Amino acid sequence: MSLAVIHTRAQLGIQAPPVAVEVHLSGGLPSMSIVGLPETAVKESRERVRSALITAGFEFPQRRVTINLAPADLPKEGGRYDLAIAIGILSASGQLKGWKASPTVEMLGELALSGDIRPVRGILPAAVAAGKVGRALVVARENADEAMMAEGTEVFAAGHLLELVAHLTRQQQLPACVPGDVDDAVATVPDLADVKGQLQARRALEVAAAGGHNLLFSGPPGSGKSMLAARLPGLLPPLATEQRLEVAAIASVSGQSVAPACQGMRPFRNPHHTASAIALVGGGSHPRPGEISLAHQGVLFLDELPEFSRRVLEVLREPLETGEILISRAARQTRYPARFQLVAAMNPCPCGYHDDGSDRCLCTPDQIRRYQMKISGPLLDRIDLQVQVPALPAATLLQSSAVAETSATVRERVMAALALQLARQGRMNRELSGRELEQVCTLDGATEALLVRVMQQSQLSARGCHRLLRVARTLADLAGQERVERGQLLEALAFRGLAGGGSC
Ligand SMILES: Nc1ncnc2c1ncn2[C@@H]1O[C@H](COP(=O)(O)OP(=O)(O)O)[C@@H](O)[C@H]1O
Numbered sequence: 001m002s003l004a005v006i007h008t009r010a011q012l013g014i015q016a017p018p019v020a021v022e023v024h025l026s027g028g029l030p031s032m033s034i035v036g037l038p039e040t041a042v043k044e045s046r047e048r049v050r051s052a053l054i055t056a057g058f059e060f061p062q063r064r065v066t067i068n069l070a071p072a073d074l075p076k077e078g079g080r081y082d083l084a085i086a087i088g089i090l091s092a093s094g095q096l097k098g099w100k101a102s103p104t105v106e107m108l109g110e111l112a113l114s115g116d117i118r119p120v121r122g123i124l125p126a127a128v129a130a131g132k133v134g135r136a137l138v139v140a141r142e143n144a145d146e147a148m149m150a151e152g153t154e155v156f157a158a159g160h161l162l163e164l165v166a167h168l169t170r171q172q173q174l175p176a177c178v179p180g181d182v183d184d185a186v187a188t189v190p191d192l193a194d195v196k197g198q199l200q201a202r203r204a205l206e207v208a209a210a211g212g213h214n215l216l217f218s219g220p221p222g223s224g225k226s227m228l229a230a231r232l233p234g235l236l237p238p239l240a241t242e243q244r245l246e247v248a249a250i251a252s253v254s255g256q257s258v259a260p261a262c263q264g265m266r267p268f269r270n271p272h273h274t275a276s277a278i279a280l281v282g283g284g285s286h287p288r289p290g291e292i293s294l295a296h297q298g299v300l301f302l303d304e305l306p307e308f309s310r311r312v313l314e315v316l317r318e319p320l321e322t323g324e325i326l327i328s329r330a331a332r333q334t335r336y337p338a339r340f341q342l343v344a345a346m347n348p349c350p351c352g353y354h355d356d357g358s359d360r361c362l363c364t365p366d367q368i369r370r371y372q373m374k375i376s377g378p379l380l381d382r383i384d385l386q387v388q389v390p391a392l393p394a395a396t397l398l399q400s401s402a403v404a405e406t407s408a409t410v411r412e413r414v415m416a417a418l419a420l421q422l423a424r425q426g427r428m429n430r431e432l433s434g435r436e437l438e439q440v441c442t443l444d445g446a447t448e449a450l451l452v453r454v455m456q457q458s459q460l461s462a463r464g465c466h467r468l469l470r471v472a473r474t475l476a477d478l479a480g481q482e483r484v485e486r487g488q489l490l491e492a493l494a495f496r497g498l499a500g501g502g503s504c
């Protein structure tokens with residue numbers, strides 16, 4: 001037989017669409033060509049596969065070898081097709097005695113010139129997809145643990161081409177992979193109990209967690225802003241099952257460990273302010289997920305917010321609105337999920353010590369204004385909670401930490417408040433539009449009069465008012481109350497905007 005078809009998978013966003021590798025041998029001068037929209041790295045497959053076959057002791061067919069990667073309109077990159085191509089050539093040239101190219105198994109791996117099978121990215125989505133159509137998956141040994149995260153998919157792991165051939169020709173079976181001991185030592189999430197004092201900032205974290213609100217901390221260096229931000233993921237409920245797979249798939253195509261997501265941990269991403277727009281939102285010639293997608297269903301922490309370039313921050317607006325990012329490159333578009341919660345931190349002025357009770361700050365009012373203006377209004381509009389974090393008095397820092405609540409205690413209240421929101425409106429308060437707010441945020445006469453007075457006095461815009469009401473709604477949910485009361489409105493006011501001219 002001079003035709004073989006081997007099944008494998010491409011990678012498109014976090015999907016793994018099927019690809020058939022068709023290998024045909026025909027008469028004519030010995031040659032080898034790959035068709036079906038292969039990119040440079042796939043074309044290099046020719047040399048890798050040829051060397052791997054020869055070093056492993058096989059014969060490279062002295063015929064015309066045509067390899068078609070179907071469907072042709074699917075972009076293909078990287079060395080992930082090597083293994084399927086090599087097995088296709090061996091099968092078509094009759095070197096796999098007793099094995100018929102089987103539609104029930106898929107293969108995914110790159111080949112080293114020695115014939116070793118190398119790991120590739122995006123194994124988890126491929127394993128999930130293969131399992132859904134009832135096929136087993138052969139991967140590199142290093143990819144086995146990740147593939148096994150796809151429950152219900154039969155996985156075989158091979159270290160070398162010869163091991164796989166021995167398996168296919170029934171000389172020596174590869175052991176079917178068994179789920180490894182999932183690392184019980186879950187990386188520890190920092191706990192709120194470590195934070196001393198800072199009652200308002202702690203409360204803001206709880207409110208942010210309970211309503212999905214974005215949050216901005218402003219305060220001098222060393223006041224604990226980074227410390228507080230890192231504790232938000234631990235206040236959120238663990239990832240639900242379908243969220244785990246999605247978050248793990250993003251990690252998988254980024255070449256990162258899928259284990260934390262598979263254990264239900266919420267991501268926490270902390271890109272530096274020098275990060276490029278591509279690093280932040282994703283991109284490249286083969287669009288990779290950026291930080292906002294790696295933070296999907298978790299927290300994106302932007303420390304030193306005014307230091308980020310405006311252009312970079314602008315690109316956050318779309319995903320903050322839609323929960324996903326569409327990356328367009330040449331004729332191709334890739335969509336990655338990006339439903340993250342934003343926590344930002346900033347100093348109040350360039351030196352950081354403005355208004356900290358000392359006279360250290362030498363910044364001029366104009367410098368301070370320009371510094372705060374660096375953050376665009378539209379971005380601030382999407383941050384419901386804007387909170388000052390003052391420097392911690394030495395006495396508080398030295399006091400025993402036994403008094404502080406733990407993350408677990410706070411998380412219980414957060415989950416109860418989230419459950420109320422889901423039952424009432426099917427989503428988090430953060431996502432409530434102005435019209436929905438009117439329905440779910442009714443105020444009694446006196447409280448409404450208070451709101452009207454505040455709006456007039458502080459020239460609160462309609463947007464600012466909505467921000468206020470969304471936070472007040474979450475405060476009422478945390479208190480388990482159906483109606484937003486005066487105390488909650490007052491507390492929401494205390495969380496009022498501080499940067500960008502205090503437009504609330
Ligand atoms: N409220 C606090 N409770 C306990 N430790 C604190 C607190 N605030 C600051 N620290 C200590 O100071 C260090 C610096 O805090 P950090 O979060 O980096 O400040 P910032 O980000 O505001 O500059 C922390 O690692 C922690 O050791």
Ligand SMILES: [Mg+2]
Pocket residue numbers: 222225226227303345
């Ligand atoms: Mg910091």
